[in-house]
Amino acid sequence: MTKLCALHEAVTRFISDGNLIYASGFTHLIPFAAGHEIIRQGFKDLVLARATPDLIYDQMVAAGCARKIIFSYMGNPGVGSLRRMRAAIEGGKLDWEEYSHFSMISRLQAGASGLPFMPMNPTGAQDLAEQNPNYRQLQDPYTGADVVVVPPLIPDVAIVHVQRADVNGNAHVWGILGEQRLAAFASQHVILTAEEIVDEAVIRSDPNRTLIPGMVVDAVCHVPFCAHPSYTQGYHDRDNEFYLAWDEISKTEESVQDYLDEWVYGISDRAAYWEKLGPKVHQRLQAGERLSEPVNYGDY
Amino acid sequence: MEAINYNQQELMVVNAARLLKDHDTVFVGVGIPNLACNLAMRTHAPNLQMIYEAGVIGAQPSRLPLSIGDPSLVTGSTSVCSMYDIFTLYLQRGNVDVGFLGGAQIDQFGNINATVIGDYQNPKVRLPGSGGSMEIAAWANRCYIITPHQKRRFPARVDFHTSIGFLTGGNARTSTGVRGGGPQAVVTNLGILKPDENGELVLAAIHPGVNFEDAQANTGWALKKSADCQPTSPPDREELRILREELDPGRIYI
Numbered sequence: 001m002t003k004l005c006a007l008h009e010a011v012t013r014f015i016s017d018g019n020l021i022y023a024s025g026f027t028h029l030i031p032f033a034a035g036h037e038i039i040r041q042g043f044k045d046l047v048l049a050r051a052t053p054d055l056i057y058d059q060m061v062a063a064g065c066a067r068k069i070i071f072s073y074m075g076n077p078g079v080g081s082l083r084r085m086r087a088a089i090e091g092g093k094l095d096w097e098e099y100s101h102f103s104m105i106s107r108l109q110a111g112a113s114g115l116p117f118m119p120m121n122p123t124g125a126q127d128l129a130e131q132n133p134n135y136r137q138l139q140d141p142y143t144g145a146d147v148v149v150v151p152p153l154i155p156d157v158a159i160v161h162v163q164r165a166d167v168n169g170n171a172h173v174w175g176i177l178g179e180q181r182l183a184a185f186a187s188q189h190v191i192l193t194a195e196e197i198v199d200e201a202v203i204r205s206d207p208n209r210t211l212i213p214g215m216v217v218d219a220v221c222h223v224p225f226c227a228h229p230s231y232t233q234g235y236h237d238r239d240n241e242f243y244l245a246w247d248e249i250s251k252t253e254e255s256v257q258d259y260l261d262e263w264v265y266g267i268s269d270r271a272a273y274w275e276k277l278g279p280k281v282h283q284r285l286q287a288g289e290r291l292s293e294p295v296n297y298g299d300y
Numbered sequence: 301m302e303a304i305n306y307n308q309q310e311l312m313v314v315n316a317a318r319l320l321k322d323h324d325t326v327f328v329g330v331g332i333p334n335l336a337c338n339l340a341m342r343t344h345a346p347n348l349q350m351i352y353e354a355g356v357i358g359a360q361p362s363r364l365p366l367s368i369g370d371p372s373l374v375t376g377s378t379s380v381c382s383m384y385d386i387f388t389l390y391l392q393r394g395n396v397d398v399g400f401l402g403g404a405q406i407d408q409f410g411n412i413n414a415t416v417i418g419d420y421q422n423p424k425v426r427l428p429g430s431g432g433s434m435e436i437a438a439w440a441n442r443c444y445i446i447t448p449h450q451k452r453r454f455p456a457r458v459d460f461h462t463s464i465g466f467l468t469g470g471n472a473r474t475s476t477g478v479r480g481g482g483p484q485a486v487v488t489n490l491g492i493l494k495p496d497e498n499g500e501l502v503l504a505a506i507h508p509g510v511n512f513e514d515a516q517a518n519t520g521w522a523l524k525k526s527a528d529c530q531p532t533s534p535p536d537r538e539e540l541r542i543l544r545e546e547l548d549p550g551r552i553y554i
Binding site for chain 1 (some may be wrong): 374
């Protein structure tokens with residue numbers, strides 16, 4: 001049965017106020033279009049989890065969608081600070097739960113593997129563990145050494161952007177893999193967005209590249225350029241000019257509101273957003289071509 | 301001989317690059333550390349291997365990467381893996397020689413604060429947080445820090461231990477059981493600090509034209525000078541040419 005549907009339908013069907021959402025992608029494949037759709041539909045009190053909240057969560061926090069964030073690095077990558085989120089935290093208006101990258105990802109690994117916790121070697125840095133009771137310490141039953149553990153993270157909904165998928169949600173991903181696979185397996189529901197919807201035969205031609213199997217996917221949405229201003233390897237480049245521009249836009253609530261009015265509320269979907277960006281931006285973000293050598297799976 | 305002009309960023313990049321060894325596997329960030337690694341590869345360490353916390357191994361970026369997940373890191377790299385794999389198979393397992401760290405505050409024992417100024421629950425200034433640094437500082441064989449030398453960046457004690465150096469000194473670090481050797485050098489625009497046998501950062505080298513008093517005035521504790529404190533050699537023409545013409549012609553970081 002096809003899981004293909006429009007992104008706005010998937011967001012309406014699978015997301016509710018108060019949900020724990022994981023919009024995945026470590027600087028790569030960040031599903032901005034889904035974030036914008038969540039803002040447009042006016043969801044409230046969400047708990048937003050991401051290793052790097054990036055601009056997508058800065059925008060969702062600024063739009064009033066979030067009650068709390070769960071994160072491990074709160075910055076504008078390569079640029080500086082996430083100003084709206086930082087102001088909300090410093091102003092006491094946003095709850096937060098903080099990890100290191102590794103412990104954040106370990107929580108997803110536990111959730112994705114159906115385990116009660118994940119062990120990690122100690123780092124000697126106690127201050128965060130003192131603030132976050134999810135960090136616990138155990139004794140290794142074999143050696144007696146200290147082991148740090150974190151509990152599973154099981155989001156209500158993961159949103160995962162991929163290069164190509166079939167209508168059942170079997171998805172090929174390449175480039176930086178981040179926590180895509182773990183987020184998909186850890187979550188109760190998965191909304192998959194894809195640059196291309198391809199025939200099942202394309203997926204079957206290269207099964208090693210299928211990081212996310214259809215069995216964990218609830219909805220498949222065809223959303224080209226979903227990740228702008230982040231990027232999709234081989235499809236378009238990172239729009240660093242926008243990351244720099246956001247540093248200015250996010251300086252005041254007013255300019256953020258103007259941005260949201262023009263680029264989120266004033267736009268119906270990602271296709272309209274991409275068209276509005278215009279041919280100069282499209283040109284600037286072209287990825288060029290560097291193909292991999294094909295492999296022979298053998299004709300068995 | 302004609303004097304060679306260079307700026308403070310170039311001075312720090314060149315001195316950081318000289319700390320790297322051929323065949324080092326380096327867990328690298330964007331900006332100055334990335335430049336230092338690329339400079340080392342083009343001079344004395346052609347077999348240096350760069351890996352990125354985004355899960356890229358053996359990157360050969362054709363342009364200056366602008367973020368830790370730049371697509372140019374992937375194209376032409378030797379391997380790409382998940383974040384969980386990079387932190388376990390590579391870092392936790394002990395396959396990383398060098399980690400670069402940064403932060404708002406570095407203290408007398410090389411502990412780093414990249415989390416908060418003031419109280420954690422009621423932050424005066426909320427900083428980005430750990431990212432990968434908590435584990436890199438603990439598990440890389442050696443760590444290096446590159447930072448401008450300013451008193452506010454070098455307090456005697458950090459407000460928050462985002463990642464550890466030698467904690468309170470002595471055997472405090474080794475007693476935590478972490479596998480890595482901790483910070484081995486802090487490269488600043490004034491000189492190079494290194495830990496003494498007690499884990500305290502002392503002035504181990506000083507850049508040309510800088511006095512000990514300059515370093516002390518910009519350090520928040522009574523700075524000691526190591527017995528063998530030497531002046532650093534200024535950046536040479538070839539190092540500066542590679543930096544300016546090949547690595548950062550747009551002068552984004554230098």
